[in-house]
Amino acid sequence: MFFSSKVLLYVRKNKLEVFLNGKRDEVEFPPKVFQNIEILDSGSFEKLVGEFLAGMKLSKKKAVILLSDEITFHKSIPAVEADKVATMTQTFLDSVPFDPQTVALKKLQSGDQILLLATNKEVYEILLRVTDNLDWKILSVIPLTVFKEKLGLSDDVLDSGVARRILSDKKLITLSDFLSSGVDKPQKNGSPLTAIVIFIFVLLIISGLTFEAIKLGVIKNPVPYLKNLVGGDSKKAPEKKVSQEGTSSAEEKSSSHSASLPGDAWERGDAKVQVLNGSGVAGQAAKVRDILVELGYDEANIELGNATGSGETVVIFSKKVPGEIRDELIAELEKTFADVTMQEDTADNEFDVIITTGLASSQ
Known part of the structure; x- marks a missing residue:
């Protein structure tokens, strides 16, 4: 929801x-x-x-x-x-x-x-x-x-x-x-070594239970062509059809948002956002920060700065930002800025969203 x-x-x-x-x-x-x-x-x-x-x-x-x-x-x-x-x-x-x-x-x-x-x-x-x-x-x-x-x-x-x-x-x-x-009361961070030991222990238990469940037929083998590991048929898995560009047909059908989490699972408050004033208008980045906070983003995770802009407002999203979250933010920015464009991050920046401001609607 x-x-x-x-x-x-x-x-x-x-x-x-x-x-x-x-x-x-x-x-x-x-x-x-x-x-x-x-x-x-x-x-x-x-x-x-x-x-x-x-x-x-x-x-x-x-x-x-x-x-x-x-x-x-x-x-x-x-x-x-x-x-x-x-x-x-x-x-x-x-x-x-x-x-x-x-x-x-x-x-x-x-x-x-x-x-x-x-x-x-x-x-x-x-x-x-x-x-x-x-x-x-x-x-x-x-x-x-x-x-x-x-x-x-x-x-x-x-x-x-x-x-x-x-x-x-x-x-x-x-x-x-x-x-x-x-x-x-404020929580203290536990020992990293303790956390690692617990994680490995739990992982071993889950792996063992899953292996036994597959053997008994309680759950299906998630990888059919590995049935020989539990005494089953060792038929080779069907190969994916690959297009001339080298991607599978299933991958071709997926949208650019396919790697995104659903809106419920992706929390705005955990997102790292950078807002760059690209128009030179004083206070514009701070105004965008206020818009983000109203939408549910955490002010502590919003970094402000300056940049040389082109007049348009550019919003760069990481691949993990859901499509509905992107649309929500773009729609909100369009209430303030004249020309808003959206791009997807290809450089794996540390920020989930990077906003470079442009001319306001009234300019």
């Missing part, structure tokens, strides 16, 4: 704000429906949010739910013995003014401190139901408080730029997600 750029659903004490493609929209919660971080009328709350999001006419979206400090509680405690941590955690939970059955707890450990976070899970559970009905996919439910210091925020007011930076911080989103459980 294909999803376009991510949406940020920002829940505040009296409203829901939606950030998408540099735009912001909102719906306010009536006091008789939602007040003091409690849902007083769940049916009306769900209907209100559902009709609001449906009215935006968005489908198949990926979204992140962000909880403001206005609707979350947090406290730092020392990372000491487990029983003491449990006691301090329970004391914290007892101070949260909700029914214990509705409290969601998240623990984040950093050094010798543990940050306890709590919220009313009924709020985001209703959002999960509403978005599921709209065929959206909620990636995470995260608290704003863990982003404040990094983003230099002093209050709960967000703009599109801050929303974009939050969505691009994949590591912090993963660590603070209420939808995951346990005490989360």
Whole structure:
């Protein structure tokens, strides 16, 4: 299934704000429906949010739910013995003014401190139901408080730029997600030797099981002409028909995107992108970077630079970029630039996408 750029659903004490493609929209919660971080009328709350999001006419979206400090509680405690941590955690939970059955707890450990976070899970559970009905996919439910210091925020007011930076911080989103459980802390890299030994061990087990399965006929031999390895027929495999150019007929029929992964398997956030300002217009590369981030690319993986351009915007894709991803990016760039052309990388560059900007549509 294909999803376009991510949406940020920002829940505040009296409203829901939606950030998408540099735009912001909102719906306010009536006091008789939602007040003091409690849902007083769940049916009306769900209907209100559902009709609001449906009215935006968005489908198949990926979204992140962000909880403001206005609707979350947090406290730092020392990372000491487990029983003491449990006691301090329970004391914290007892101070949260909700029914214990509705409290969601998240623990984040950093050094010798543990940050306890709590919220009313009924709020985001209703959002999960509403978005599921709209065929959206909620990636995470995260608290704003863990982003404040990094983003230099002093209050709960967000703009599109801050929303974009939050969505691009994949590591912090993963660590603070209420939808995951346990005490989360930064992961240390394991020993490379240990990883290699485990990989070889697993590979040997899989190979042995596969060999036995082929012998017993549980699975078919994936290479028929190697049947003699398991006591079967050793007939020679039929040869491929080769064209005058030296490629098989099957290869001739495949498109230039045949090596690409499906859109679901290829993550924009993992792609390495280089944006080169080829027009000389100040800030143009940064503008393209913002477009990429809105589409779901990770800002940390986008490199900016300058180049001598020809007036047209040229986008070079590596072979592994799916066709649908290429079309999406080209269509988005055509909203800004007058002449956009697409090429396929033949030099195996380190970047998955290289964009050299040209003249804007208005120039």
